[in-house]
Amino acid sequence: MGMGNLQRMAQQMQQEMLRIQTELEATKVDGSAGGGVVSATVTGKQELVSITIDPSVVDAEDVEMLQDLVVAAVNDALDASRRLAEQKMGALSALGGLGGLLGR
Numbered sequence: 001m002g003m004g005n006l007q008r009m010a011q012q013m014q015q016e017m018l019r020i021q022t023e024l025e026a027t028k029v030d031g032s033a034g035g036g037v038v039s040a041t042v043t044g045k046q047e048l049v050s051i052t053i054d055p056s057v058v059d060a061e062d063v064e065m066l067q068d069l070v071v072a073a074v075n076d077a078l079d080a081s082r083r084l085a086e087q088k089m090g091a092l093s094a095l096g097g098l099g100g101l102l103g104r
Helices: 003-026 063-093
Strands: 028-033 038-043 048-053
Touching: 003 028, 003 038, 003 063, 028 063, 038 063
Parallel strands: none
Antiparallel strands: 028 038, 038 048
């Protein structure tokens, strides 16, 4: 494979990476806990955007349960975000990985 081809492939991969990153920044995914009483929204770049808590689970006597639900909802959303990023980045593999030069 000639250097010209390698450079073209590298440029193509870089452009595709930028496109995917831009797409992930704009994409929002949700996670929830407690049957949906707590939900979290994160971006495809794994930045927390919002948390929604159903008032029915707010109990001053059991703050620990609410904290656990918030953590579970955020983790669920982050997991969905990671899966989305992995799926989108998998498209780069289809470009050939620079003929194995990127460790593929």
